[in-house]
Amino acid sequence: MDGLAFVGLHDAEAWAARAAASRPVAAAPAPAAPRTGGTVRFEGVSKTYQSAGGEVRALEDISLAVPAGAIVGIIGRSGAGKSSLLRTVNRLEEPTSGRVLIDGEPIAGLGTDGLVALRRRIGMIFQHFNLLSAKTVRQNVALPLRVAGVDRAETARRVEEALRLVGLEGKADSYPSRLSGGQKQRVGIARALVSDPEILLCDEATSALDPETTLSILGLLRDINRRLGLTIILITHEMSVIREICSEVVVLEAGRVAETGPVWRVFGAPEHPATRALLAPLTRALPEDLAGRVTPHPVPGAWALLRIALAGREAPDLSALVAAAGGPVRLLQAEIDRIQGHAVGRMLVAAERPEAEARLRAIGLNVEGIGHVAADD
Amino acid sequence: MSPQMIDRLWQAAFDTLFMVGVSASVAVTAGIPLALFLVTSGATGIFPAPRANRAVGIVVNGFRAVPFIVLLVALIPFTRLVVGTTIGVWAAIVPLAVSATPFFARIAEVSLREVDPGLIEAAQSIGCRRRHILLHVLLPEALPGIVGGLTITLVSMIGASAVAGAVGAGGLGDVAIRYGYQRFDTTVMTVVIAILIALVCLVQFAGDSAVRRLRAR
Numbered sequence: 001m002d003g004l005a006f007v008g009l010h011d012a013e014a015w016a017a018r019a020a021a022s023r024p025v026a027a028a029p030a031p032a033a034p035r036t037g038g039t040v041r042f043e044g045v046s047k048t049y050q051s052a053g054g055e056v057r058a059l060e061d062i063s064l065a066v067p068a069g070a071i072v073g074i075i076g077r078s079g080a081g082k083s084s085l086l087r088t089v090n091r092l093e094e095p096t097s098g099r100v101l102i103d104g105e106p107i108a109g110l111g112t113d114g115l116v117a118l119r120r121r122i123g124m125i126f127q128h129f130n131l132l133s134a135k136t137v138r139q140n141v142a143l144p145l146r147v148a149g150v151d152r153a154e155t156a157r158r159v160e161e162a163l164r165l166v167g168l169e170g171k172a173d174s175y176p177s178r179l180s181g182g183q184k185q186r187v188g189i190a191r192a193l194v195s196d197p198e199i200l201l202c203d204e205a206t207s208a209l210d211p212e213t214t215l216s217i218l219g220l221l222r223d224i225n226r227r228l229g230l231t232i233i234l235i236t237h238e239m240s241v242i243r244e245i246c247s248e249v250v251v252l253e254a255g256r257v258a259e260t261g262p263v264w265r266v267f268g269a270p271e272h273p274a275t276r277a278l279l280a281p282l283t284r285a286l287p288e289d290l291a292g293r294v295t296p297h298p299v300p301g302a303w304a305l306l307r308i309a310l311a312g313r314e315a316p317d318l319s320a321l322v323a324a325a326g327g328p329v330r331l332l333q334a335e336i337d338r339i340q341g342h343a344v345g346r347m348l349v350a351a352e353r354p355e356a357e358a359r360l361r362a363i364g365l366n367v368e369g370i371g372h373v374a375a376d377d
Numbered sequence: 378m379s380p381q382m383i384d385r386l387w388q389a390a391f392d393t394l395f396m397v398g399v400s401a402s403v404a405v406t407a408g409i410p411l412a413l414f415l416v417t418s419g420a421t422g423i424f425p426a427p428r429a430n431r432a433v434g435i436v437v438n439g440f441r442a443v444p445f446i447v448l449l450v451a452l453i454p455f456t457r458l459v460v461g462t463t464i465g466v467w468a469a470i471v472p473l474a475v476s477a478t479p480f481f482a483r484i485a486e487v488s489l490r491e492v493d494p495g496l497i498e499a500a501q502s503i504g505c506r507r508r509h510i511l512l513h514v515l516l517p518e519a520l521p522g523i524v525g526g527l528t529i530t531l532v533s534m535i536g537a538s539a540v541a542g543a544v545g546a547g548g549l550g551d552v553a554i555r556y557g558y559q560r561f562d563t564t565v566m567t568v569v570i571a572i573l574i575a576l577v578c579l580v581q582f583a584g585d586s587a588v589r590r591l592r593a594r
Binding site: 090092112116117119120122123124126128130131132133134135143144146147148175177191192195201 | 493495496498499500501502503504505506509513514517518520591594
């Protein structure tokens with residue numbers, strides 16, 4: 001790297017290696033040749049809009065590197081700037097300052113021909129699908145090839161292939177209005193993939209879909225990433241989407257990068273308040289019956305209420321935990337997930353001995369004291 | 378009615394259809410590019426030219442503001458320049474076309490503006506050039522609205538063509554005035570009105586069913 005200060009960023013190679021390692025092992029034959037194209041770099045990207053109420057700073061000094069073949073999720077509340085950031089990649093949005101590089105080439109200077117050629121290497125899918133209602137599924141998927149001047153036979157062959165990939169062979173002659181939301185998004189994906197891009201941009205691609213359809217679309221994206229090796233950058237406001245398919249996550253807050261890292265780390269040990277807020281829907285609150293009885297200071301006979309955050313290669317060793325606590329420990333709540341080969345989750349325990357908190361910390365656990373609660377008898 | 382009168386009515390109906398048909402063809406040919414220009418040349422459009430956009434907008438409004446009977450007279454020098462005469466069917470076609478073009482362009486403009494900007498964005502993202510966006514996105518997506526607008530334009534042109542008698546162009550309106558009104562021939566008046574109603578219904582029905590077919594996709 002050339003001495004650029006990447007915000008909270010790890011080395012791109014290491015990221016790629018991790019992304020590769022975290023991808024589930026394919027049962028099918030491995031992709032023919034690993035791609036080298038499809039890297040994206042943001043260098044100090046800022047975007048300022050002029051509005052009636054003055055300047056709006058949508059993006060401020062964003063620097064990130066996305067390696068080829070990764071699935072990177074950009075998450076943030078609405079208005080955090082995720083959409084603006086995503087759209088600088090195919091120049092649907094121009095940064096006010098800073099630059100975006102694709103495979104090392106800055107894209108800002110491209111003329112019309114260069115930009116059209118670049119966009120043919122970058123597929124994009126949208127929250128509301130954006131299919132042409134006056135064209136059939138086949139014509140929608142064929143459009144990128146048609147405007148690129150690809151001949152009829154080749155177009156027909158590639159359209160068939162793309163429709164097969166998304167599982168819509170039978171719907172080629174339907175109009176989009178006859179399709180369900182999930183089918184429409186599959187058409188969107190086929191249209192984005194038909195020109196064989198190296199990068200796929202997903203703009204809230206599952207936000208208009210029900211949970212079951214969301215899972216099937218995310219499964220399709222993961223499958224495509226594995227089979228075609230293309231880089232996927234997706235934006236979402238749902239952490240569950242990130243957990244489902246991403247290798248790396250970037251948390252945006254008010255136009256800045258709040259936090260970035262591998263998904264297991266950000267889920268298991270979120271550092272920024274914005275990340276915690278986004279994780280809130282996925283984490284359990286303190287049970288109501290306990291919440292009412294918690295006192296901040298120890299009272300005689302009360303048990304210490306401890307929350308233990310887990311994010312590591314090793315799943316928690318319960319015997320070590322009990323031994324360290326030095327007395328009775330009750331497990332009140334627990335949710336442990338495996339993300340990218342890491343145990344990620346949280347436990348809520350009550351320990352009888354007041355010194356348990358310090359002792360658990362001493363064996364390397366991430367412990368947060370919630371308070372004290374009298375044993376209910 | 379005398380056989381002559383029946384002949385006259387046939388001729389009048391033919392003249393009306395001819396005048397409306399030719400000027401509507403001109404209105405579509407000129408109005409659609411005009412509408413595309415008005416939609417795409419705004420400051421945030423795909424062919425931004427805000428000054429030209431404003432100027433053309435003012436000209437269009439100017440033509441829309443002038444009543445047809447006034448336009449017919451005011452355009453006489455222009456009509457002579459274009460068709461070489463100021464009398465007869467062709468002399469009526471010029472002002473009819475000039476008045477219908479901005480009318481139709483404004484209606485088509487509304488339909489084009491209603492095309493979801495997300496579709497234009499999607500087209501850009503798949504490598505469409507601007508002309509592809511006109512051809513594959515704006516026009517096909519706005520087509521049902523444009524056809525609906527053409528129906529409205531045709532109906533109002535059938536009405537406007539009644540004034541064409543003022544330049545001796547004939548047509549149904551002219552027969553109604555000269556025979557039905559000035560010679561108190563109620564039968565002729567009734568027949569002309571019936572033909573006009575039938576004509577308008579036919580245009581409206583054809584337009585509506587075309588729009589329905591386009592929207593059914």
